[in-house]
Amino acid sequence: MASRVSGLTGKSKANPILGYSDTETVKLDFDDASFRIARYWAERTSRWFRLRGFIILKSSKNHYHVVFDRVVAWAQNVRIVAWVALLSHNKGLARWLPMQCIKGCSTLRVSSKREKLPPRIVCRHGKLDRNVENFLKYRKMIKKNS
Amino acid sequence: MVKKIAVYGSYEAKVPVRQRFWKRRRNGIRQRYWKRTSRMKIAEMKGRYEFHGKGKDLYKAVVKAHHLMPKGFVDVSAEEFLRHPEKYGFEGEWIDREVKS
Numbered sequence: 001m002a003s004r005v006s007g008l009t010g011k012s013k014a015n016p017i018l019g020y021s022d023t024e025t026v027k028l029d030f031d032d033a034s035f036r037i038a039r040y041w042a043e044r045t046s047r048w049f050r051l052r053g054f055i056i057l058k059s060s061k062n063h064y065h066v067v068f069d070r071v072v073a074w075a076q077n078v079r080i081v082a083w084v085a086l087l088s089h090n091k092g093l094a095r096w097l098p099m100q101c102i103k104g105c106s107t108l109r110v111s112s113k114r115e116k117l118p119p120r121i122v123c124r125h126g127k128l129d130r131n132v133e134n135f136l137k138y139r140k141m142i143k144k145n146s
Numbered sequence: 147m148v149k150k151i152a153v154y155g156s157y158e159a160k161v162p163v164r165q166r167f168w169k170r171r172r173n174g175i176r177q178r179y180w181k182r183t184s185r186m187k188i189a190e191m192k193g194r195y196e197f198h199g200k201g202k203d204l205y206k207a208v209v210k211a212h213h214l215m216p217k218g219f220v221d222v223s224a225e226e227f228l229r230h231p232e233k234y235g236f237e238g239e240w241i242d243r244e245v246k247s
Contacts, residue, residue: 021150
């Protein structure tokens, strides 16, 4: 798995990236999309698939994560994400989806990554007492660690 | 359903240098083999832990994962990882490199 051989000099110590993974929470990762676009697709998806509610997290400039509240099976989860990726024409999301399918669960970053800060919540909508509550609980624990 | 914590990124670690050698088979085919030498090199690699389990174990496992680099893609319970960390990881150092989720 070695990709390149190099020396240790001139490199800063870094921490690993920490993320939250599961199969039953619908998550979306919008790259190169404005907040308006992310919110539009989050609302539309939530209404169409009856996902109860969602939160939007700002990962970095023009990069947003969406976490939905309803518990779904993995097959349904993939179906929903593929539906959004196809209709929204978001290239980042379309590339993110196969990576999650290969792993068999979807992951969203929780800690900081290089110069990027940890994602912060910018919008809450609808009921948030199931998966979103779980996600926030784990996020709190992970953030304590990082 | 299982909730997991993913710990991933690029790291540098000392790995043994592998040397190739050939042996001729009885049927005439030249077969290539690899052997691990005692020399070590610093290699840049990528890896990932997927931890699941109870809160306290998860916390301890993530702390330990800061010092132990994963051997490829490691999907393990936090409890098992804490019991035998050397089985799933080895010494190295995490580095800042672009990694896709």
